[in-house]
Amino acid sequence: xxxxxxxxxxxxxxxxxxxxxxxxxxxxxxxxxxxxxxxxxxxxxxxxxxxxxxxxxxxxxxxxxxxxxxxxxxxxxxxxxxxxxxxxxxxxxxxxxxxxxxxxxxxxxxxxxxxxxxxxxxxxxxxxxxxxxxxxxxxxxxxxxxxxxxxxxxxxxxxxxxxxxxxxxxxxxxxxxxxxxxxxxxxxxxxxxxxxxxxxxxxxxxxxxxxxxxxxxxxxxxxxxxxxxxxxxxxxxxxxxxxxxxxxxxxxxxxxxxxxxxxxxxxxxxxxxxxxxxxxxxxxxxxxxxxxxxxxxxxxxxxxxxxxxxxxxxxxxxxxxxxxxxxxxxxxxxxxxxxxxxxxxxxxxxxxxxxxxxxxxxxxxxxxxxxxxxxxxxxxxxxxxxxxxxxxxxxxxxxxxxxxxxxxxxxxxxxxxxxxxxxxxxxxxxxxxxxxxxxxxxxxxxxxxxxxxxxxxxxxxxxxxxxxxxxxxxxxxxxxxxxxxxxx
Amino acid sequence: xxxxxxxxxxxxxxxxxxxxxxxxxxxxxxxxxxxxxxxxxxxxxxxxxxxxxxxxxxxxxxxxxxxxxxxxxxxxxxxxxxxxxxxxxxxxxxxxxxxxxxxxxxxxxxxxxxxxxxxxxxxxxxxxxxxxxxxxxxxxxxxxxxxxxxxxxxxxxxxxxxxxxxxxxxxxxxxxxxxxxxxxxxxxxxxxxxxxxxxxxxxxxxxxxxxxxxxxxxxxxxxxxxxxxxxxxxxxxxxxxxxxxxxxxxxxxxxxxxxxxxxxxxxxxxxxxxxxxxxxxxxxxxxxxxxxxxxxxxxxxxxxxxxxxxxxxxxxxxxxxxxxxxxxxxxxxxxxxxxxxxxxxxxxxxxxxxxxxxxxxxxxxxxxxxxxxxxxxxxxxxxxxxxxxxxxxxxxxxxxxxxxxxxxxxxxxxxxxxxxxxxxxxxxxxxxxxxxxxxxxxxxxxxxxxxxxxxxxxxxxxxxxxxxxxxxxxxxxxxxxxxxxxxxxx
Numbered sequence: 001x002x003x004x005x006x007x008x009x010x011x012x013x014x015x016x017x018x019x020x021x022x023x024x025x026x027x028x029x030x031x032x033x034x035x036x037x038x039x040x041x042x043x044x045x046x047x048x049x050x051x052x053x054x055x056x057x058x059x060x061x062x063x064x065x066x067x068x069x070x071x072x073x074x075x076x077x078x079x080x081x082x083x084x085x086x087x088x089x090x091x092x093x094x095x096x097x098x099x100x101x102x103x104x105x106x107x108x109x110x111x112x113x114x115x116x117x118x119x120x121x122x123x124x125x126x127x128x129x130x131x132x133x134x135x136x137x138x139x140x141x142x143x144x145x146x147x148x149x150x151x152x153x154x155x156x157x158x159x160x161x162x163x164x165x166x167x168x169x170x171x172x173x174x175x176x177x178x179x180x181x182x183x184x185x186x187x188x189x190x191x192x193x194x195x196x197x198x199x200x201x202x203x204x205x206x207x208x209x210x211x212x213x214x215x216x217x218x219x220x221x222x223x224x225x226x227x228x229x230x231x232x233x234x235x236x237x238x239x240x241x242x243x244x245x246x247x248x249x250x251x252x253x254x255x256x257x258x259x260x261x262x263x264x265x266x267x268x269x270x271x272x273x274x275x276x277x278x279x280x281x282x283x284x285x286x287x288x289x290x291x292x293x294x295x296x297x298x299x300x301x302x303x304x305x306x307x308x309x310x311x312x313x314x315x316x317x318x319x320x321x322x323x324x325x326x327x328x329x330x331x332x333x334x335x336x337x338x339x340x341x342x343x344x345x346x347x348x349x350x351x352x353x354x355x356x357x358x359x360x361x362x363x364x365x366x367x368x369x370x371x372x373x374x375x376x377x378x379x380x381x382x383x384x385x386x387x388x389x390x391x392x393x394x395x396x397x398x399x400x401x402x403x404x405x406x407x408x409x410x411x412x413x414x415x416x417x418x419x420x421x422x423x424x425x426x427x428x429x430x431x432x433x434x435x436x437x438x439x440x441x442x443x444x445x446x447x448x449x450x451x452x453x454x455x456x457x458x459x460x461x462x463x464x465x466x467x468x469x470x471x472x473x474x475x476x477x478x479x480x481x482x483x484x485x486x487x488x
Numbered sequence: 489x490x491x492x493x494x495x496x497x498x499x500x501x502x503x504x505x506x507x508x509x510x511x512x513x514x515x516x517x518x519x520x521x522x523x524x525x526x527x528x529x530x531x532x533x534x535x536x537x538x539x540x541x542x543x544x545x546x547x548x549x550x551x552x553x554x555x556x557x558x559x560x561x562x563x564x565x566x567x568x569x570x571x572x573x574x575x576x577x578x579x580x581x582x583x584x585x586x587x588x589x590x591x592x593x594x595x596x597x598x599x600x601x602x603x604x605x606x607x608x609x610x611x612x613x614x615x616x617x618x619x620x621x622x623x624x625x626x627x628x629x630x631x632x633x634x635x636x637x638x639x640x641x642x643x644x645x646x647x648x649x650x651x652x653x654x655x656x657x658x659x660x661x662x663x664x665x666x667x668x669x670x671x672x673x674x675x676x677x678x679x680x681x682x683x684x685x686x687x688x689x690x691x692x693x694x695x696x697x698x699x700x701x702x703x704x705x706x707x708x709x710x711x712x713x714x715x716x717x718x719x720x721x722x723x724x725x726x727x728x729x730x731x732x733x734x735x736x737x738x739x740x741x742x743x744x745x746x747x748x749x750x751x752x753x754x755x756x757x758x759x760x761x762x763x764x765x766x767x768x769x770x771x772x773x774x775x776x777x778x779x780x781x782x783x784x785x786x787x788x789x790x791x792x793x794x795x796x797x798x799x800x801x802x803x804x805x806x807x808x809x810x811x812x813x814x815x816x817x818x819x820x821x822x823x824x825x826x827x828x829x830x831x832x833x834x835x836x837x838x839x840x841x842x843x844x845x846x847x848x849x850x851x852x853x854x855x856x857x858x859x860x861x862x863x864x865x866x867x868x869x870x871x872x873x874x875x876x877x878x879x880x881x882x883x884x885x886x887x888x889x890x891x892x893x894x895x896x897x898x899x900x901x902x903x904x905x906x907x908x909x910x911x912x913x914x915x916x917x918x919x920x921x922x923x924x925x926x927x928x929x930x931x932x933x934x935x936x937x938x939x940x941x942x943x944x945x946x947x948x949x950x951x952x953x954x955x956x957x958x959x960x961x962x963x964x965x966x967x968x969x970x971x972x973x974x975x976x977x978x
Binding site: 052055056057058059060061062063064091093095096097100101102103153155281283284285288289290291 | 570571577579584587589590591593693694695696697698700701702728729730731732808809811812814815816818820821822831832835855858859860863867
């Protein structure tokens, strides 16, 4: 907060600060829905995963799914948050065709998870803490399909009743970059915990953004909520547009009215979703079909004991234990699978060298092929072997790139390729000396020029010797011997 | 045949065991009586084919000595608030037109498992909202009882009016009821039958059309305390499908019927002696006190100071929950749909046509008390009062074992007599709602006739999950009252 000058937006009347709070709906990973036994798989035939409870048939009653509770607690612990041993499910009442009961079961005044924190890794390498206000469990609604029939809407209730965690942040963010970093970090933590797959394109993670603007130092301005933004890129764009819109209104002498808006990525604008007259009065009250949710401390402790190492702790360990830079550590821990891949590859190898190979060569390859780390054609063990060969001077870094390409092509291991192609590095000083002598003899004129002060020719000699040795001469050794001989 | 329909369940079980008659004969006798007395409008749906098939199956079990159920072969009626697989379930409402569930409520499942035979679905106030059975879309139920020398049609009480009328008129051996504010006990009092609202959580609510979830409780309605004890043993039990059902063992309630209440402490709440309490009701209550005293019980005056807030509290909480519970009747997935040009219009037209006046009134009251700005003043305050009302009982039960009160402030009234005045109608529940608000068990036992020859009932209220004491004391009242009257013509 102290140094936010870099994030300020310039308006006609001076600089403005944007204030952001995010509400993320994260679909809980569980086989069954929050209050019914129905399945939750994505992409099933419409209405094939609907129980009588989900469809709110008369006399049907909700029963809490313990796995979903466990996932919420796990997520709360991952966000360093208070776990409320007593929480209450409330009904949020409104009519809509894809809300069969006419109410959503949610948590209003007593959520399962209270205040927590999350640390953002910002693009400039700095880190910043953002407060989590709460996390609560609630049911998802079904889906209305308006494009299947000229005059009718179709309803798919597969999603109805699926467990969501609504994760609400404090209004602690000050730029679209910070909002994007928040979403990335939250997604990373959820994936580490295995509590949400974080796939925004499938809708399993959705984001509402609260945006307001103010002159630095002023109290908070009136906020607008931008609903259901479905990618991190759109979140950033929506914030930029909405902040601009609000600044213009205020600078033109107007006032911001609190409302819900939608972001239209095609037109690059936000627009009101519903007018005030249509604003809902949700008439929250405790769901009489459910007793308060009471957790034992031992239940929470058990989940805590089983938590995986999370990105921040892993980051710290990678820096401390492996001597990696903050940047490299940040890149490697962003996804649990990448970190695991790296750690496996680096086992018994030079950790920095392994990091370089994962980040530059492997990521480059995966990016080019549009693959994720879990789809990598080269396994962690295979990459480790390759790094091992560099480390023990069997091959040079340059040759290693050639071997890497061959591994990709043939699927063979690095040692096999090195043997097969005879790429083993020459570290025999006699052989290197002989090659140097031969080149120097053939290029007596250039040797004279070098000795006359044309230092740049050093590279030429290196290249020639390398060529003569088929690239296998140990580069360090070659440099050393060549320098000695040229000076000699 | 008519002797068969006058047997209690306990007696019929003996007869079946002794092979004096078959379940099929018993069932046919009831089916004939049902046909004969359709003018009472007790049943919405009769299921004779199902009844005969179930009776035959019971007879086959009996022949193979496999009739192990507590109610094997006994024909009963089911309040049409219980979902029954493949059988029209209306909740007394137009909005459930044509609704045939694909599932069976837990309570009825338990009853069928115990061998009971289903005669049909019994009429009720729409969504169990009413005290006279006049709010049913399927028409009012007529009480088989009549005033001396009068032909005025009387109401059977409500909301389980069809159940009470059927049991009283010998159109069912017993029936299921549900009780949210008195809907078992008040109609039992109006018809000279016995009914118990068990402790909240004793019977599963799964598969029962919800009115007010935190108050609704199913219970038996029958012609004797013993029959209620038999039937509750069959109906009750923990159900993992209902999160509010309580995991406690179900005793064999018949074993509680020892007749011995010596030393038992009976509380008489002074707040129930309302101004203007009818002298006949007061006299009955005094008689009840005398009977229990004579049987060796100790009588104590007690105070339940928050009693006067019970009705307003009830008429905030019940409609609040109902307004939310009834949101699902929207024309989208089942029951009535009146098409509209927009989704909102479809909702409006469907609910306008589908719900009756009383249901609409309660949905509106409930919506209002939950609204922003009113929630604290109504709903939250009512919840606090509810806790105080419950505490009154907890305190009282430190000194006593059971509470004795009248069941209702009057005997059955005439059709239409109270239907223009919702407040007068709501007063029917004055002695019964406290029990629902506190989640306690309450039983109504017929205890006498008023000067016009109409039955009156006494209510016993017990500690949570102490239905056994209610049955034990209830049977003492039953025996002392020696209530043998039967409505003329049945």
